[in-house]
Amino acid sequence: MKKQQGFSLIELLIVVAIIGALTAIAIPAYESYTKKSDATAGVATLKSLLTNIDLYTQNNEFPANSDANWTSIGGAKDMTALGTLALAQISSEGDNPEVTGGTITLTFNENTSLDTKRVQYQKSTSGWKCVHDTGVKDLKSCTLGSPL
Numbered sequence: 417m418k419k420q421q422g423f424s425l426i427e428l429l430i431v432v433a434i435i436g437a438l439t440a441i442a443i444p445a446y447e448s449y450t451k452k453s454d455a456t457a458g459v460a461t462l463k464s465l466l467t468n469i470d471l472y473t474q475n476n477e478f479p480a481n482s483d484a485n486w487t488s489i490g491g492a493k494d495m496t497a498l499g500t501l502a503l504a505q506i507s508s509e510g511d512n513p514e515v516t517g518g519t520i521t522l523t524f525n526e527n528t529s530l531d532t533k534r535v536q537y538q539k540s541t542s543g544w545k546c547v548h549d550t551g552v553k554d555l556k557s558c559t560l561g562s563p564l
Contacts, residue, residue, distance in 0.1 A: 450529045455552040458522045458535040478505050478518030499524040518564055535536050536563035
């Protein structure tokens with residue numbers, strides 16, 4: 417009698433099916449992981465500038481989105497590979513509008529899993545509030561919503 421060698425076709429098909437099932441589970445989990453990682457990195461990038469903006473606003477109004485102001489707060493519009501940073505002033509309404517606060521926003525670029533999504537810190541008299549439209553759930557200290 418001849419000794420059997422190798423795998424049968426059925427055994428190989430079962431292995432291929434198992435690998436396919438594992439891949440179907442792993443790919444969405446990995447995509448979710450990369451989105452949360454990018455969003456968390458974006459929040460950390462913005463958070464690192466909040467104290468500098470607070471120090472700047474003690475003697476000035478909220479900084480506008482100019483290169484000189486970015487230098488004053490120790491940052492730059494393109495300081496991260498995640499995307500582009502922007503500053504915006506919020507003014508009161510009326511005949512004599514005054515700057516009452518502002519926002520610092522990170523708009524993610526196409527090199528991330530969050531292309532064109534945003535994370536934003538909003539400064540008002542009550543402090544800083546973080547808002548994002550990334551779709552990531554459970555992003556610490558940041559609520560899901562629409563940035564200004």
